[in-house]
Amino acid sequence: MTEKFDEVKEVKVDYTRLRVPLGPVHPALKEPISLTVTVRREEILDVVIRLGHVHRGIEALAETRNLIQTLYLVERICGICSHSHTTGFVQALEEIGEIELSDRSLHLRSLIFELERMQSHLFLIGIMAYEIGFDTLFMFTWYEREKILDLFEEITGNRIHHSMNTLGGVRWDLSPSFVEKVNCSLNKIEKSAKYIQEVFQDKTVEKRLCGVGVLDYDEARELCVVGPTARGSGVKVDIRKAYPYAAYSELKDDFSVVLRNTADAQARTQVRILELFESINLIRAILEKLPDGPIYKESVIKLMKKIPEGEATSLVEAPRGELLYFVRTNGKEGLWRLNVRTPTIPNVLGLKPMLIGSEIADIPVTVASIDPCMACANRITVVDQDKRETIVTDLKNLRNRGKKQ
Amino acid sequence: MNTVIILLITFPLVFLLSLLFEGIDRKVHARMQKRIGPPIIQPFYDFVKLFNKERIIPMTASSRIFTTVPIIAAAASILGASIPVASLIAGSNVGGDLIIILYLLTISPIMVMIGGSSSGNPYGAVGFSRKMTMLIAYEVPMLICILSVSVNYTSLAYYDIVLTQVKIGSLLALARPSMAAAAAAFVLCMPAYTETVPFDMSEAKTEIVHGSLVEYGGPYLGLVKLAKSASNFALSFLAVSLFFYTPALLERYFSPELGGAMLLCLVTTLIFMVFTMTVPRTIFARLKIGQAFKFYWLVPLTLSIISVALSILGL
Amino acid sequence: MKLGNMLRDALRALLHKPVTVRYLTRAGEMVSVPERYRGKIVYDKEACIGCLLCIRTCPSGVITTTEEKKVSFNISRCVFCAQCAEICPTDAIRLGSDFEIVTSEKEDLIVQ
Numbered sequence: 001m002t003e004k005f006d007e008v009k010e011v012k013v014d015y016t017r018l019r020v021p022l023g024p025v026h027p028a029l030k031e032p033i034s035l036t037v038t039v040r041r042e043e044i045l046d047v048v049i050r051l052g053h054v055h056r057g058i059e060a061l062a063e064t065r066n067l068i069q070t071l072y073l074v075e076r077i078c079g080i081c082s083h084s085h086t087t088g089f090v091q092a093l094e095e096i097g098e099i100e101l102s103d104r105s106l107h108l109r110s111l112i113f114e115l116e117r118m119q120s121h122l123f124l125i126g127i128m129a130y131e132i133g134f135d136t137l138f139m140f141t142w143y144e145r146e147k148i149l150d151l152f153e154e155i156t157g158n159r160i161h162h163s164m165n166t167l168g169g170v171r172w173d174l175s176p177s178f179v180e181k182v183n184c185s186l187n188k189i190e191k192s193a194k195y196i197q198e199v200f201q202d203k204t205v206e207k208r209l210c211g212v213g214v215l216d217y218d219e220a221r222e223l224c225v226v227g228p229t230a231r232g233s234g235v236k237v238d239i240r241k242a243y244p245y246a247a248y249s250e251l252k253d254d255f256s257v258v259l260r261n262t263a264d265a266q267a268r269t270q271v272r273i274l275e276l277f278e279s280i281n282l283i284r285a286i287l288e289k290l291p292d293g294p295i296y297k298e299s300v301i302k303l304m305k306k307i308p309e310g311e312a313t314s315l316v317e318a319p320r321g322e323l324l325y326f327v328r329t330n331g332k333e334g335l336w337r338l339n340v341r342t343p344t345i346p347n348v349l350g351l352k353p354m355l356i357g358s359e360i361a362d363i364p365v366t367v368a369s370i371d372p373c374m375a376c377a378n379r380i381t382v383v384d385q386d387k388r389e390t391i392v393t394d395l396k397n398l399r400n401r402g403k404k405q
Numbered sequence: 406m407n408t409v410i411i412l413l414i415t416f417p418l419v420f421l422l423s424l425l426f427e428g429i430d431r432k433v434h435a436r437m438q439k440r441i442g443p444p445i446i447q448p449f450y451d452f453v454k455l456f457n458k459e460r461i462i463p464m465t466a467s468s469r470i471f472t473t474v475p476i477i478a479a480a481a482s483i484l485g486a487s488i489p490v491a492s493l494i495a496g497s498n499v500g501g502d503l504i505i506i507l508y509l510l511t512i513s514p515i516m517v518m519i520g521g522s523s524s525g526n527p528y529g530a531v532g533f534s535r536k537m538t539m540l541i542a543y544e545v546p547m548l549i550c551i552l553s554v555s556v557n558y559t560s561l562a563y564y565d566i567v568l569t570q571v572k573i574g575s576l577l578a579l580a581r582p583s584m585a586a587a588a589a590a591f592v593l594c595m596p597a598y599t600e601t602v603p604f605d606m607s608e609a610k611t612e613i614v615h616g617s618l619v620e621y622g623g624p625y626l627g628l629v630k631l632a633k634s635a636s637n638f639a640l641s642f643l644a645v646s647l648f649f650y651t652p653a654l655l656e657r658y659f660s661p662e663l664g665g666a667m668l669l670c671l672v673t674t675l676i677f678m679v680f681t682m683t684v685p686r687t688i689f690a691r692l693k694i695g696q697a698f699k700f701y702w703l704v705p706l707t708l709s710i711i712s713v714a715l716s717i718l719g720l
Numbered sequence: 721m722k723l724g725n726m727l728r729d730a731l732r733a734l735l736h737k738p739v740t741v742r743y744l745t746r747a748g749e750m751v752s753v754p755e756r757y758r759g760k761i762v763y764d765k766e767a768c769i770g771c772l773l774c775i776r777t778c779p780s781g782v783i784t785t786t787e788e789k790k791v792s793f794n795i796s797r798c799v800f801c802a803q804c805a806e807i808c809p810t811d812a813i814r815l816g817s818d819f820e821i822v823t824s825e826k827e828d829l830i831v832q
Contacts, residue, residue, distance in 0.1 A: 042531075161800075163803075
């Protein structure tokens with residue numbers, strides 16, 4: 001009998017541990033993501049990441065619409081990288097319909113792309129400053145961002161959803177007076193970008209960012225992180241260089257890929273700040289080289305009718321990283337299937353190795369440093385109430401569903 | 406009897422002044438960030454608004470502690486602020502000496518801390534532990550500063566030290582090297598006491614959602630905010646009148662009992678507050694708790710110990 | 721590494737006006753909008769030929785047909801993409817510069 005008592009295991013309750021729920025609603029998070037963090041004092045022991053608070057069903061919605069309508073729908077996947085999404089979608093359609101574009105329209109696409117990248121990076125730099133409690137830098141950075149938004153408003157008529165892309169070209173042309181305005185704004189922005197770079201070397205800022213959220217090279221490769229997150233860890237990935245699209249094949253020599261090896265939040269922020277200068281250089285090169293020609297081919301209705309049944313994928317380098325579009329058309333102006341792989345999906349996986357072992361104070365900085373866009377990253381979960389089952393659909397199932405229809 | 410009447414007159418004055426100073430602080434902060442900012446009387450609006458709101462007590466909270474603590478905090482900090490103000494108005498020591506003022510001013514953060522941890526929210530608990538660490542970090546150098554002053558002038562009475570400055574016709578901070586070190590240490594402790602960036606980790610908005618204040622709302626939040634602004638005002642006023650009593654420079658024109666001296670002192674307090682609270686808040690990023698603790702035990706503590714050593718040597 | 725990089729600029733900002741642009745720049749005068757700004761739809765009923773191309777391309781179902789073979793717009797659903805203005809063969813649709821479209825009357829948001 002006594003032996004049996006000895007076998008009974010003692011359940012140890014560790015009272016030093018504290019489970020802190022972070023999100024879905026939290027001032028540090030701009031969009032809902034749920035992190036359940038187990039901490040001992042300030043040290044993080046474990047993190048559980050849950051997505052799925054802002055699923056909007058855009059992929060399914062796209063299947064009920066025609067191509068032109070979908071173009072404006074995919075633009076609304078993300079407010080910050082709206083041009084990247086439409087470019088990805090339109091490129092896939094143009095590949096299916098074998099539509100050739102004029103050089104001018106390709107250059108204009110790249111121009112808006114780079115302006116958008118600057119806008120997005122300034123946005124994130126401001127957020128980083130806000131997360132470390134540096135409100136003044138946040139205000140100053142967003143004031144610079146406002147200048148780019150004003151440019152967007154003048155060129156395309158809208159600040160965020162510029163709807164610049166259309167089938168077979170772009171919708172708004174750049175007159176010489178606009179070229180001057182863009183140049184003028186660029187000079188101002190370059191000046192303040194230098195200032196922001198200087199301020200980010202402030203001692204209090206560096207104390208908060210250096211050595212925080214480290215994702216080393218091997219782990220970054222393993223998790224396939226993309227964009228500035230990968231470049232901050234020293235992984236050289238840039239779709240603009242690897243698979244040039246739009247006018248980037250002609251602009252190859254006008255920019256370089258910014259790499260940092262320290263792999264922490266500071267490195268990722270530095271990559272973004274330095275990419276501002278690369279973007280400024282690119283825009284100047286585009287404005288210089290801007291060829292003459294028409295900006296779009298013919299009426300979108302005619303083009304839409306011409307697009308046959310087929311499938312295509314297209315890759316673009318959104319401000320946050322690699323953005324993949326898989327499009328399968330049905331030949332009747334509609335879509336069988338639209339699949340979007342946004343850069344946040346791989347990047348959010350990197351959060352766990354970044355967070356474990358760091359402090360509570362580092363959570364907002366680490367989460368912000370990968371520039372997450374939660375609304376882009378949410379995927380379908382099918383809940384069958386009768387069977388009480390929960391299925392998370394994967395790419396294979398979705399592809400099968402597309403083929404069945 | 407006289408003391409009580411003067412203190413009763415000072416209460417509303419301190420209430421108005423502390424909220425007004427907070428409004429000015431917010432306005433200057435906004436203008437430094439190129440914003441327009443709220444109107445200067447915004448804290449009054451906030452206070453009235455919060456008092457008209459619903460009282461919510463979380464289910465996990467121990468409600469008695471949760472509800473009484475803000476009242477104690479507000480009362481303690483307003484009393485702590487009134488003692489120096491009343492002393493200057495009356496021209497004598499009113500209520501108590503330096504020890505009791507510092508005691509009252511420490512009550513309010515401790516009460517807010519207890520209220521936060523009694524709310525049952527994990528952020529409150531994290532806020533409690535951070536605030537406790539910060540309290541140890543800045544309270545020790547601050548008390549040693551006061552000790553140094555008292556060793557120097559063999560007095561702990563608040564008004565005596567103010568009078569000393571008038572007698573020597575100079576600011577205390579400039580009078581002796583030991584006092585300069587004490588003043589420097591005291592000034593460095595200001596941002597930590599007022600919980601502004603770079604030392605606001607105990608209620609960091611983006612990290613732990615205002616820490617102890619996370620579950621507070623309505624009238625309770627109004628009281629806690631009042632307590633905070635009153636104790637911020639009190640500490641600035643204390644620091645100014647102890648170390649930088651500017652009317653002492655102009656003693657020919659102001660006798661210390663006059664309203665003019667009080668007004669000059671308040672203006673100095675405002676400038677002092679802008680430079681110790683608003684400017685650091687504008688130009689720095691928030692530190693981590695470990696870094697802040699290290700800073701406080703390296704710089705202000707060393708300064709204050711040097712100051713005590715110097716004053717024992719009679720410098 | 722430096723400390724307090726922003727001190728100079730923060731103090732300098734005190735002397736300058738805030739950069740915030742007020743909604744009403746002067747009493748009764750709004751912020752100006754650029755030429756290409758996409759605001760509330762302006763519809764020229766006379767020029768409309770009733771081809772209904774706009775209905776086919778509208779992404780959010782703003783446009784419906786009326787009995788007299790013309791169209792009507794429900795601005796409350798509009799996303800201001802200007803696709804209808806682009807596709808219209810007679811330029812009967814135009815996006816104006818009016819951006820104040822908040823109202824308590826639903827009828828105000830229907831352009832016919």
